[in-house]
Amino acid sequence: xxxxxxxxxxxxxxxxxxxxxxxxxxxxxxxxxxxxxxxxxxxxxxxxxxxxxxxxxxxxxxxxxxxxxxxxxxxxxxxxxxxxxxxxxxxxxxxxxxxxxxxxxxxxxxxxxxxxxxxxxxxxxxxxxxxxxxxxxxxxxxxxxxxxxxxxxxxxxxxxxxxxxxxxxxxxxxxxxxxxxxxxxxxxxxxx
Amino acid sequence: xxxxxxxxxxxxxxxxxxxxxxxxxxxxxxxxxxxxxxxxxxxxxxxxxxxxxxxxxxxxxxxxxxxxxxxxxxxxxxxxxxxxxxxxxxxxxxxxxxxxxxxxxxxxxxxxxxxxxxxxxxxxxxxxxxxxxxxxxxxxxxxxxxxxxxxxxxxxxxxxxxxxxxxxxxxxxxxxxxxxxxxxxxxxxxxx
DNA sequence: CCCCCATCCTACACCTAGTAGGAAATAACC
DNA sequence: GGTTATTTCCTACTAGGTGTAGGATGGGGG
Numbered sequence: 001x002x003x004x005x006x007x008x009x010x011x012x013x014x015x016x017x018x019x020x021x022x023x024x025x026x027x028x029x030x031x032x033x034x035x036x037x038x039x040x041x042x043x044x045x046x047x048x049x050x051x052x053x054x055x056x057x058x059x060x061x062x063x064x065x066x067x068x069x070x071x072x073x074x075x076x077x078x079x080x081x082x083x084x085x086x087x088x089x090x091x092x093x094x095x096x097x098x099x100x101x102x103x104x105x106x107x108x109x110x111x112x113x114x115x116x117x118x119x120x121x122x123x124x125x126x127x128x129x130x131x132x133x134x135x136x137x138x139x140x141x142x143x144x145x146x147x148x149x150x151x152x153x154x155x156x157x158x159x160x161x162x163x164x165x166x167x168x169x170x171x172x173x174x175x176x177x178x179x180x181x182x183x184x185x186x187x188x189x190x191x192x
Numbered sequence: 193x194x195x196x197x198x199x200x201x202x203x204x205x206x207x208x209x210x211x212x213x214x215x216x217x218x219x220x221x222x223x224x225x226x227x228x229x230x231x232x233x234x235x236x237x238x239x240x241x242x243x244x245x246x247x248x249x250x251x252x253x254x255x256x257x258x259x260x261x262x263x264x265x266x267x268x269x270x271x272x273x274x275x276x277x278x279x280x281x282x283x284x285x286x287x288x289x290x291x292x293x294x295x296x297x298x299x300x301x302x303x304x305x306x307x308x309x310x311x312x313x314x315x316x317x318x319x320x321x322x323x324x325x326x327x328x329x330x331x332x333x334x335x336x337x338x339x340x341x342x343x344x345x346x347x348x349x350x351x352x353x354x355x356x357x358x359x360x361x362x363x364x365x366x367x368x369x370x371x372x373x374x375x376x377x378x379x380x381x382x383x384x
Numbered sequence: 385c386c387c388c389c390a391t392c393c394t395a396c397a398c399c400t401a402g403t404a405g406g407a408a409a410t411a412a413c414c
Numbered sequence: 415g416g417t418t419a420t421t422t423c424c425t426a427c428t429a430g431g432t433g434t435a436g437g438a439t440g441g442g443g444g
Contacts (some may be wrong), residue, residue, distance in 0.1 A: 006391080029228060030431060041433080042392045050432070106350040138257065139358060140366040143342070143347065151343020155335065158298040164332060166260040174332040175339060180378065192364060195409070195422065222400060233402080234423045242401065386444090393438065400431075407424065414417085 004036045008046045011036075012056035019098020027054060027098075036146060054106040061099035062107075063116035065092050077130040079180045085127050086149050086176055093153045100153070131183040137190070141183060148175055163167050196228045200238045202250035203228075211249060211290020219246060219290075247300040253291035254299075255308035257284050261315050269322040271372045277319050278341050278368050285345045292345070323375040329382070333375060342366060 014035060015027045026083040029050055033125055047053045047185045065088070072088035073081045093100040113119060121142075128141050155161055201353045206227060218271045221242055225232040239245045257280070264280035285292040304308060311333075318335050344367055347353055353360045 004218070006394085008403085022270045026429070038391095040431085041435095044433070045391060047250070052333055064199070068420090086299070100386060104346070107352070136358075137366075143344070143353065143363040144367045144370055146337070147343030147347055148340050150334070150346065151339035151341070154342065154346065160299070161335065166328075168335075171335040172333045173384075174329075175336045177379075178336055178370075178374040182374060185373065186378070187369075192365075218390080219400090220400070230422095231424060233404095233425085235421060238404070383424080385433090388441100388443085389439105390441095391439085396433105398432085401429085403428080404426085405424100406426105407422100409422075410417075410420085410439080413415100414415105 006036060006038070006043070006046050006109055008056070011043060011046050011052065011181070012060055015053055016057045016060055016096070016099050016102070019102060020096050024098050025099035027057070029053070034106075040061065041171075054102060054105060055111060057099060057102040058105060058107060059111045059114055061092075061096065062111065062120060064096075064099070065089065065103070066116050066120040066123065068092055069120060073127055077127075081127045081130055082180055082183070083153050083176055085124065089149050090153060090172065093157065095155065100157070103178065104154070106151070109154060115141075128183065131186065133186050134188055134190075137186060141186065144182070145179060148179060162187050198228060198229050198230070198238050200204060200248070203235060203238050204245065204252055207245055208249045208252055208288070208291050208294070211294060212288050213290070215294035216290050219249070221245070223299075244300075246294060246297060247303060248295040249291060249307055250297060250299060251303045251308055253284075253295050254303065254306065254312060256288075256291070257281065257295070258308050258312040258315065259282055261312060265315060265319055271321045273322055274372055274375070276366050277316065278371075281341050281366065282348075283331070285349065289349060292349070298344070319367070320375070323378065325375065325378050326380055326382075329378060333378065336352065336374070337371060340371060 009034060014032055018031060018035070019027050027050075029043050029047075030040050033043055036043075042118070068091070069085055069088045072084040076084050105116070124142055124145065125138060128138055128145070131141075133141055152172065158169060161171070203224060206224055210223060210227070211219050219242075221235050221239075222232050228235075233238055240247070260283070261277055261280045264276040268276050299309070316334055318339065319331060320337070324332055324334075328333055344364065350361060353363070
């Protein structure tokens with residue numbers, strides 16, 4: 001009988017595809033086993049448990065997202081870079097909703113220390129540096145940026161905005177304009 | 193044998209407490225049945241299925257949040273009202289993490305039409321009107337506000353910000369300052 | 385060629401959602 | 415107050431998910 005010859009990476013990739021196709025909660029060891037024509041228990045040779053599988057999808061997504069962001073902001077700066085970075089996130093969330101959902105889970109500690117995470121942070125900081133914020137304010141700006149982008153995408157993903165006028169594209173542009181304004185006029189003298 | 197005399201509301205309230213104590217995913221018909229000393233199947237007299245139970249918690253939380261927001265912004269306007277509204281959200285999310293998690297799920301259509309939802313929307317709009325935005329821009333401002341607040345709270349809830357300096361309180365203040373700035377200087381002449 | 389070992393298997397134990405249909409306690413009515 | 419009707423809760427079951435233990439197997443290295 002031919003073996004499936006699975007590896008941890010193959011299982012994680014299949015989980016990511018499954019999540020994009022049928023939703024994040026559809027990531028099931030059973031479903032993956034069926035997909036590979038293998039018994040459920042067999043997957044535990046490649047994956048410690050379900051939770052670590054989800055962590056794997058998280059890290060996979062983080063890497064893919066970082067790559068896209070890198071390409072998007074290449075050669076740009078200031079407002080253009082901001083928009084490119086944000087749009088890269090949004091495009092990714094739309095194209096790979098399941099993977100994006102995986103990113104919303106708390107990151108495993110191994111993921112926090114991963115190359116992908118470091119890469120994405122570095123890209124974000126590089127973009128923000130274009131705004132000449134005080135160094136000590138970069139953290140706050142990063143958090144605001146992340147909150148706004150992810151918060152907006154979460155709203156879109158939850159369907160709160162769909163089927164409602166006016167189009168969410170306009171709201172998105174407004175949000176990015178707002179961020180650009182805020183970053184450009186970030187107060188330089190702050191007591192706390 | 194004494195009956196538990198359950199009602200749909202009692203079950204939903206217990207689910208909310210359970211979620212706050214042990215996490216949103218701990219909301220389980222089985223766990224609730226154990227808590228009430230009742231068989232799992234018995235709960236289906238009061239709750240259509242698990243999903244509708246979660247919708248119930250969602251709507252419960254929405255009502256509680258709206259009440260708190262109403263009290264918070266009472267008598268305030270402008271920046272003060274913005275901060276009060278945002279802090280009410282944050283306090284609620286911290287005090288009732290499980291209920292807050294329930295709010296992150298897509299709202300059921302019945303919830304969308306609910307009194308609680310309408311109340312919260314009205315309060316938010318009332319707060320925003322203090323900024324004298326063009327009427328057509330209110331939607332976008334609402335979306336930006338919701339995205340930022342919920343995005344930030346999601347970051348906090350996911351633990352991304354914990355155990356990291358500087359304190360997230362400062363970032364939170366920066367985010368609210370940013371929103372205030374943006375709303376005060378919202379461009380009045382826009383083509384799209 | 386044979387042995388090793390990763391891969392995959394069978395067989396469980398346990399948990400959860402949800403359905404069907406019956407028993408029993410409470411409420412309603414005459 | 416007794417009978418009926420209703421609601422609540424029950425037993426019993428199906429289906430499907432996670433995870434463990436230990437055994438079979440097939441392919442690559444000696």
